[in-house]
Amino acid sequence: MLNKINIAVLVSGGGTNLEALLKAQEKGEIQHGRISLVISSNKNAYALTRAKNHKIKFSSIHKSDTLSQVEFENKILKKLSENNIEMIVLAGFMSILSKAFIEAFDGKIINIHPSLIPSFCGKGYYGLKVHQSALDYGVKLTGATVHFVNETPDGGKIILQKAVKINKRDTAEILQKRVMEKAEWVLLPRACEIVSKEIYKEKINAR
Ligand code: GRF
16 A cells, blocks of 8 residues: 655635635545645645644744745755645635746646636736636636646646636625535645546556
8 A cells, every 4th residue: 555645735825715625634635635734825825724733743844035946846845845745725715827837746736726717817817816817707607626737827738627606796705605605625636636646547557
């Protein structure tokens, strides 16, 4: 038996998706992976408190103006390597990773985005802007997408998607909450299991 795939979750904010992952892990729903590290790019992120509450190792690598992107990423890479991390989940991580970083974990980084990609995604589409854009456009369905990370923001291959209906009286805030509850928190643990299982199988085949 191989050990489970060691997973790090990268966050920057409230961490409700992290919470969904940790609850799924506690319920035994992530069978081939183990979330063993949380890294935040924001030292004040509530996500860090969530990691602490669930007794998961955490670290803050604050993205400040004095740190270049390369230095920031190198610090993260060092932490990942010290903890033998084999897969990365971006869950509200507010930084676009460089080509070099992505190549270091090729096919092993996944991200959650709160729309049905390819709509309302890419550079600048984050937070309430995604939901406000969906409302402004008048789409009747939105949702969430979990995808692999490549060099194009929100551009990698899709792993899972779930649609969520838009109601007439929705505001961006109401819609954001519904998309999280009905789609994001459901999809991310599932995608985590799907991808960690694939990496697990690859490891067995490589032996
Ligand atoms: C989520 O909407 C996620 O889809 C997006 O950023 C938000 C993070 O929320 N990438 P949280 O920190 O998980 O609560």
